[in-house]
Amino acid sequence: MTMIEVRGLRKTYGKVVAVDGIDLDVAEGEILGILGPNGSGKTTTVECIAGLRTPDAGTVRVAGLDPARDRTGITPVLGVQLQQAGLQAKLTVREALGLYASFYPNPVNGVSLAGRLGLGDKLDARYGKLSGGQQQRLAIALALIGRPRIALLDELTTGLDPRSRRAVWGLIEEARNNGITIVLVTHFMDEARHLCDRVALIDRGQITALDTPDGLIGSTTAPTMMSFAAPDGLDVSLLADLAGVTSARRRDGGRVELSLDDDAVLDVLAWLTAQGVRPERLRIVDSTLDDAFLDLTDHAPERDLEVPS
Secondary structure (H helix, E strand, C coil): EEEEEEEEEEEEECCCEEEEEEEEEEECEEEEECCCCCCCCCHHHHHHCCCCCCCCCCEEEECCCCCCHHHHHHCCCCEEECCCCCCCCCCCCCHHHHHHHHCCCCCCCHHHHHHHHEEEEHHCCEEHCCHHHHHHHHHHHHHHHHCCEEEEEEEECCCCCHHHHHHHHHHHHHHHHCCCCEEEECCCHHHHHHHCCEEEEEEEEEEEECCCHHHHHHHHHCCCCEEEEEECCCHHHHCCCCCCCCEEEEECEEEEEEEECCCCCHHHHHHHCCCCCEEEEEEEECHHHHHHHHHHCCCCCCCCCCCCC
């Protein structure tokens, strides 16, 4: 079942085109990651899906509803965590959880949810006194407290320490396992690869690639890197002549480094074995989602979008 359907989405701010004809479908129970350079239109796209901004053209349907027009129908099924929550500074964590829980017929226990996000000892702390990371975790709790069918999460773990990030990842995986559809905007490639079923790469307001994380990695032209320690007598130039090896050199200290395609790795190892060479401290580093991101995005300077409030 398709939970989010976007067709021909376009949004401009003055002369700046923030989103330029995006088509997108998100299935029930899927985590879709949205990646892209700063100013590429990611947040504007999510805000249009949330109904917080009105598109200049195109249509958006969330659980079959128009989020900009059917606010009464969309509120019970949609949870949103934006980059800036903007809660009243004197509101305590407990009060914020209680307020948001009151909007829904069957909310999650707010105290328990806060505990899972490391806010159990901050329930009576005022929002304005929380650290940036604590405010971020509270925003995540507020997005999920209503047991939404769909959650839009913008910069999910920005500002969180590694332990908190892992706790949030576990919560998001649990939400997906419970059937919640999630759209996740992130700059963290390890986060996208760990959590997302598919990734949409947005560049200059358009989707330039849409695939699984492994599919995007497989599309990159970035080579596999192979390195090992070898005897001084090894003629590195012979490795450079093997099919699939694009470069071979010996670094200071005697370590050999190769740039090659995936299919050549086993051929190199077989060749070394035939020469009686045992590669010590062998390291093989495959292409990453970072490589795919750099390979598939425009390398022109980032745009500054001046978005009206």
